[in-house]
Amino acid sequence: MEKDTGTILRQQPLGEHGLIITWCTAQHGLVRTAARLARKPGSDLSGQVDLFHECELLYRPATQGDLHTLSSVNLLSPRLELRSNLLRLRLASYMARLLLATVEPGTADQDWHKLISGALDYVASSQPRQAILHHFEKRLAELHGLYSPTQAPHHTLLQHFQHLPAGREELLAALAN
Numbered sequence: 001m002e003k004d005t006g007t008i009l010r011q012q013p014l015g016e017h018g019l020i021i022t023w024c025t026a027q028h029g030l031v032r033t034a035a036r037l038a039r040k041p042g043s044d045l046s047g048q049v050d051l052f053h054e055c056e057l058l059y060r061p062a063t064q065g066d067l068h069t070l071s072s073v074n075l076l077s078p079r080l081e082l083r084s085n086l087l088r089l090r091l092a093s094y095m096a097r098l099l100l101a102t103v104e105p106g107t108a109d110q111d112w113h114k115l116i117s118g119a120l121d122y123v124a125s126s127q128p129r130q131a132i133l134h135h136f137e138k139r140l141a142e143l144h145g146l147y148s149p150t151q152a153p154h155h156t157l158l159q160h161f162q163h164l165p166a167g168r169e170e171l172l173a174a175l176a177n
Helices: 080-084 086-102 110-125 130-143 153-161 168-176
Strands: 002-014 018-025 029-035 054-060 067-077
Touching: 002 029, 002 086, 002 110, 018 110, 029 054, 029 110, 080 086, 080 110, 086 110, 086 130, 086 153, 086 168, 110 130, 130 153, 130 168
Parallel strands: 029 067
Antiparallel strands: 002 018, 002 054, 018 029, 054 067
């Protein structure tokens, strides 16, 4: 069994009652777990696993592939403030998608977890602004070793990774208002 702390960045359905949950963890980087009964009413995981929740998780490593089996979670922070404002939620979602698009699964570096966890905590407690996204992109480029003060960080990321998640320009326009 592996024990770690992580933030939920993505959820996908798995059968009738399950979820595939993608975590950014402190010790193991991006980790995908199968939570077979997470959507079943009365499940131990019901209400514990949702986007942007920070949890302590216990999982059984996969013997083949990269889909581990989630055994239990202990909710540390639900970050409910992110759901109080659509713009906060959009900003948090974009940052999560950007991290997922640029970080390889299994890259065990605590800095990725610190970046996304700190960014989500900040967005949850602050007024959403363009500067938050720009700072996140800069830190992401720095952690990848790509940052150059002569080029906008999102351009650097785009050149290196070939694509960024859709909706950035619309998000920036909404944050400008």
